[in-house]
Amino acid sequence: MRSSSTPLRTRLAALCAGLAATAALIAAGGSSAHAADTPLRDLAAAKGKVIGTAVTGSKLTGTYGDLAGSQFGSLTPGNAMKWESVEPSRGTFNWTEADQIVAFAQAHGQQVRGHTLVWHNQNPGWLTNGSWTSAQLGTLLQDHISTEVGRYKGKIAAWDVVNEPFNEDGTYRTDLWYNGLGADYIADALTWARAADPAAKLYINDYNVEGVNAKSTALYTLVKSLKERGVPIDGVGLQAHLILGQVPSTLQQNIQRFADLGVDVAITELDVRMALPADSAELAQQAADYKAVTAACVAVTRCVNLTVWGFADSDSWVDSTFPGYGAATPYDANYAPKPAYYAIAEALGGTTTTPPTGACSATYSVVSQWNTGFTGQVRIACSGAALSSWKATWTYGAGQQVTQAWNAACTQSGTAVTCTNASYNGTVPDGGSVTFGFNGTWSGGNPVPSVTLG
Numbered sequence: 001m002r003s004s005s006t007p008l009r010t011r012l013a014a015l016c017a018g019l020a021a022t023a024a025l026i027a028a029g030g031s032s033a034h035a036a037d038t039p040l041r042d043l044a045a046a047k048g049k050v051i052g053t054a055v056t057g058s059k060l061t062g063t064y065g066d067l068a069g070s071q072f073g074s075l076t077p078g079n080a081m082k083w084e085s086v087e088p089s090r091g092t093f094n095w096t097e098a099d100q101i102v103a104f105a106q107a108h109g110q111q112v113r114g115h116t117l118v119w120h121n122q123n124p125g126w127l128t129n130g131s132w133t134s135a136q137l138g139t140l141l142q143d144h145i146s147t148e149v150g151r152y153k154g155k156i157a158a159w160d161v162v163n164e165p166f167n168e169d170g171t172y173r174t175d176l177w178y179n180g181l182g183a184d185y186i187a188d189a190l191t192w193a194r195a196a197d198p199a200a201k202l203y204i205n206d207y208n209v210e211g212v213n214a215k216s217t218a219l220y221t222l223v224k225s226l227k228e229r230g231v232p233i234d235g236v237g238l239q240a241h242l243i244l245g246q247v248p249s250t251l252q253q254n255i256q257r258f259a260d261l262g263v264d265v266a267i268t269e270l271d272v273r274m275a276l277p278a279d280s281a282e283l284a285q286q287a288a289d290y291k292a293v294t295a296a297c298v299a300v301t302r303c304v305n306l307t308v309w310g311f312a313d314s315d316s317w318v319d320s321t322f323p324g325y326g327a328a329t330p331y332d333a334n335y336a337p338k339p340a341y342y343a344i345a346e347a348l349g350g351t352t353t354t355p356p357t358g359a360c361s362a363t364y365s366v367v368s369q370w371n372t373g374f375t376g377q378v379r380i381a382c383s384g385a386a387l388s389s390w391k392a393t394w395t396y397g398a399g400q401q402v403t404q405a406w407n408a409a410c411t412q413s414g415t416a417v418t419c420t421n422a423s424y425n426g427t428v429p430d431g432g433s434v435t436f437g438f439n440g441t442w443s444g445g446n447p448v449p450s451v452t453l454g
């Protein structure tokens, strides 16, 4: 899947060179360069799994786009396919962000998990404030599903058709859908989705259903009965919004019991939140938690997809939703991989030679570009490590030439560029960053080089 998309990805990369930034993430003083490690998507593929992330369409450029495209084999729109996003006023549709994410995924040889069609949350006001007969509500839902699933027919690997239908005690959530249509809104939604795209896998998705408990048992009973009735159901999604140190001990057993029912399982929204500020002990515990979840999925053949709900701490819903909590994802806010990243890689069979205790990373970006010139910058950021002086080096592959630098002393010899700190910015504290800039010339192409910190 990836190899067939390589030419397109290469062309895209060339096209975007003027806009995009690419990171070369190097462990400070260590021997292992993250950039040289096998991407998570390749490790997952070797285990027969797909690893994914939730994304925001507008962020899919620069370092964010580079990591989303290279590390993950599946994308889930974090908000773009929700009803309030696609039909904010009745009959007025906005597919811009959803289309963008689907196009990005196709260009990068990635699957898309469609999220979500029937939910109690993030519905448009016209829908929730309206007063509908049962028949009207059913028609609205059928039309919504037919329109959205039909639009992306053949492009979506799996749909979270129904999201969060249960209360914690295993009773049905008495939301708009249950109150208006009864419990069979679930069977109807699945049936309509199947009709609109027979190839998409159809899921019911919920939270706090990761371990064996009353809620997951209600989901189990529902799936069993849907299968017995011949209702199309292909998988269950375990959201897995977890709290540090609280991976349920019955996670693998729970995944297995769904698999034994004859459905696939996906970990759909994994994050592990902790009280802020994060310290190294918490980051180590978080790594253990990510590893345990990944290992549980790896252990069950029918656990097909493991998706994180945002891959960087700067792109997580946790901080705003759970005040005082954060640092929930595998990359820090500067896109440096955290211990959790390496833990996922290891659980997927990867080997990392540097103990994941912390690192400084250098990120090269082309800030602007014109006929023959460009302005670039390098940002050096540390997390769990610090620097008292620094040297950033790279090799230009397309004849670029640095002409002027600021906030660093840069020299170029042939294709080799060396930049060292100025007298006033050699110190990069743990959690801090330093940026320097430069102007250069280019012709033909201006590809982003890998930066080594030394």
Ligand code: XIL
Pocket: 078, 079, 163, 239, 269, 317
């Ligand atoms: C969250 C998004 O990440 C936020 O940006 C948004 O403000 C609220 O919704 N369960 C789900 C997801 O199924 O759709 C939610 O996503 C997180 C909880």
